[in-house]
Amino acid sequence: MFVYLFPLLFHLLTGASHSVPRCREDERSALMQLKQSLKEGPEYCSRFDIEPWGDDKKLESWQLEGGQEGSNCCTWSGVQCDGRTNHVIGLDLSQACIYGSINSSSSLFRLVHLENLDLSFNNFNFSPIPPEIGSLWRLTMLDLSANVLTGEIPSSFSNLTRLSYLDLSVNQLTGQIPSFLGKIYKLSELYLHGNQFTAQIPSSFQNLTQLSILDLSQNQLTGHIPSFLGNLSQLSILDLSLNQLTGQIPSFVWNLTQISQAKSIDRYLNVYGNNLSGDLHLGMFSGLQGLMALVLSFNDFTLLPEPNASESYPLLRSLAHASLCHESESSALLELKQSFQEDSAYCFPSSDDYRMLKSWSETKEGGNCCMWDGVKCDEQSGHGIVLALSSACLRGSIDFNSSLFGLVHLQHQARSMRVPYSHTA
Template sequence: MSWKEDSDCCSWDGVTCDSATGHVIGLDLSCSWLHGNIPSNSSLFFLPRLRKLNLASNDFNYSKISSGFTDQFSSLTLLNLSWSNFAGSIPPSLSNNITQLAYLDLSYNSFTGQIPSSFSNLQQLRHLDLRGNNFVGEIPASLGNNITQLTYLDLSVNSFSGQIPSPFANLHQLRHLDLRSNKFVGKIPASLGNNITQLAYLDLSSNSFTGQIPSSFSNLQQLHHLDLEFNSFVGKIPDMFTNLTQLSFLDLAYNELIGSIPSSIFELLNLTSVSLSFNNFSGSVELYDFAKLKNLKVLALSNISLSVSTKLTVNSSFPNLSELDLSACNISKFPDVLRTQHQLEWLDLSKNQIRGRIPSWMWDIGVHTLYYLDLSRNFLTSIDHLPWKNLEYLTLDSNLLQGSLPDLPPHMVELLISNNNLTGEIPSSFYLGMNNFQGTIPQTYAKGCNLTYLRLSGNHLEGPLPPSLINCVKLQFLDVGNNNLSGPIPECLGNSTLEILDMRMNKFSGSLPQTFAKSCVLVSLNLNGNRLEGPLPPSLVNCRHLEVIDVGNNQINETFPHWLDVLPELQVLTLRSNRFRGPIGDTKTRVPFPKLRIIDLSYNRFTGVLPIWYLNGFKAMMHGDNNSIEVNYMRSSNYSYYESISLTVKGNDIQMERILTIFATIDLSSNRFQGEISKVLGKLKSLKSLNMSHNNLTGGIPSSLRNLTALESLDLSSNKLAGRGPQFNTFGIDSYSGNSGLCGFPLSKSCSIDEASEPTTPTGFIEGDDASSWFDWKPAMLGYASGVVIGLSIGFMAFVTGRPQWFVRMIERKQSRKLTRVIRRGRAGRRSLLVHL
């Protein structure tokens, strides 16, 4: 409002002028709601004497940095473009011309590419912030060689790779160094501690650094923040902390450290936060060794492979904590130290051996402050009282709780209490799955109901689903699977705020809701295993965020719902075991099902030729990442909910309780498809499983199927295929049985030509055993040969039904990064995995 033409611009907000010349030398337009790009002829560039320019926190619509910045601002000493939606690469001329820059902040934009080597010209630079972009490549050595005046360097949350350059040792003035959340590798150079002794803040977390923690860190006597979590550091913690008297924050979690905890840590009296969780220490530690740290607020010792003794010593006191994390610490009772913790906000005692009732003195800790409490996976038998006024997250699953639940706190957001033996009335909210609740779901939900999360799966509930759920205007998650619920699905659910709707394995009947609103936000729809009839509603296309549609094992009688192919995020489509009929035909959609990775049309009445147009459009199966090093599962980002699916593998119907994000499969079995197998299938290079058995397919096996080098399971049995079938001669005979016209190895029927002339076959396949022995104690054997994908998936299916619990724990632990690294190392790693199995 102060920018008026009839007034002196030097009085305008955000404008600074030279008192002697009147020239504009500073312009601060941060948080000014600016929008659009900045053309090179902008009046902004008529200010050649500008020294400081701040355009932070605006919206420049992913435009590139204008050439005007580099051509007109040779006097600039400060440039701040953070949080402003700039994009593209950094023009080299930026650092060629603005050589007087002392402060440069480009953080939290969408910049790409590498740091230009011309940054070496910025020899006056003291502050450089590039965090939160998409930069790649190695850090140029010139950044350490020439910009020796740097005191602040933040390259975090990018995709930088390689090692820390040795010229970093020249940054003697550096006080703040943040390299977290990148792809750096290798050992930390000792020079980092020997030469950059002014460091006060050092964050190297969430990378792939290896080797030992340098003992030279003992020289960093000004250090107050040290974060090395989520790396691969090995060896013992060096006893270097005697000199680090200023240290207030220490995080060494999620590494592979061994040995004992150095006693020098207990002498760092300024420490406010200590996290050593998820390492491989040995021996034991006394909790009261930390009692000397009077300023301590956060203590995390979960999963450190040693016993934590909580024995109270005479006349000992403990600092007032806000967070205490003692998961998997071999604790057998509630620690006495808790008796004095009246300001506690976060408490995790999960995965211990605590037995019996929760003691009454626990009701006094954090009565007004505690908002997170995890007591899961212990041996608790009852809970009589929940006195915490502001408790939002309570996890009690996998205990021995009996009886009914007490009244819940008023601000509860999530209650996880599955796998107990609770009975009595059902509270009308939260996560109460896998218990012994019986009867009906509460039928009345008042208008304005604040319920957001309802999970009642795995009980013995009967009766209908209450239509009054529509009154819960914030309901986003509804899971009532694996019960005996019946009746129709309330029509109102199609016009709700639901993101997750899981009603599988019940007795629901009738049709699906026919009207899904344009405001639909559904991500997952699972209705598998009911008695639903009628057509799928075309209004489902309004749910543009849908990733999973599973209506398998119902009685739906209609033709293929081709209109679903426009859903841009759909990854899983399961129509198996229904009464779908007729040919699939072509589609008018240019790229149908662009993200589909799993399609199961088995056990229906589809006819005609294979859907070549669709197969040719499955882009996600053509370009998937077969070499992914991450073991991730499809899951909801907001809730502890993993997607699952039923599959037929080697003739066995099995339930995959978690779906790997790199898993791709096509199942067209047990239909009435005819004609030849299309060579288009050879384009789907990410396929892990292909089942076209029990159809009327004719002709030969196309040679293009040789391109499916990621394939781990193949079933073409019980068709009318003919000719030589050597393309995959490392698959077992059961992959081809029931095709009287096929000949050649591995089939018993010989061809008329010499079998020695068989072409070579792709490596990386393993012969199948018979169906019963294959799905046994070696679920990862298949993955040994070709990517461990089905092996891990089937392995999960195996152990959720009672297979070896040590393997369950290995997968479920947050340290599954170890397994990822085994897989990453290729064949040698796969052999190592089999040794573990």
């Protein structure tokens, strides 16, 4: 009996002593070479709201000294190893205050067993994405966001067929969004916002039936919103804002019940800041009652009256109206704001509204001028019809070139009306 139990006992004892994976020599060497090719320090940390943020000591644990445990790359910060094979399968160097470049000869590409790679929020100094990234075909998650990367997405991305998460946002990538991304069928989250992509949304995206999040905002995309997006039945977030899209909102948008019923905490549709046009009526919103946000502002829509719809969907009237603002009018108001000085010294004794114009901002309420203090918009057209700045503690002049005269929809009979300081449209 002892003869049979000994091998089992030996296996259990030795297994317990090796519960932490032991990294492979070739992969440890690749990681050390990667470290040596990069600079790190607090001066390279990403900056957010002026203050630097990030972990400039992430690579300190990457060293060959310190005995067996110290040199075991599976214990290094940001490194994950497979417990069975000991291969490096995960590398997280996000916000590591790294500066440099990852070129085609980088030792990173010797880590061929990587499944998760996160290099986000570093500074790769205007480098292009090396085509060798396609050799890491086991990747299921790739995050290269906010890295100061340039150039086009290399065609080798078509090899990354296991990806479910891809984030290339907030870089300076150019060219068209490549159609081969539509062949990465397992994608569930795709973030390409904050780049300089041009042309139309590729038709191959209709094959990405697992997508739950698609963010193409803040690019230079043109053309119409493609109707095939309506076939993406798993979609919970669709953000096409701040592009140059034209035409009307396609009919499928009003039937995106999957967005309304998605289990995701965030459920929204955003087409803010395009060149979209057409008539909207509240009945269109009836299938979208589960949305957390519907952003339509800075387009050229006209909201048509529909009394019955306002009774059936009282919240949607507020949502639809709050999302409508004409860009020319918000621009005129912002220019008008620059004509004045606003200070309590200019107030009448009974006035306390000297901060009224502080709400006039491109960031306030998404830049929606209909929500600014002292401004009221027509509920049907979205045009500004009331401007109430009495007792606003302003000093300045209005000449014949003033942008005030660009607000052509102001109603004469409403100009003496007082809009409450804290009003909501």
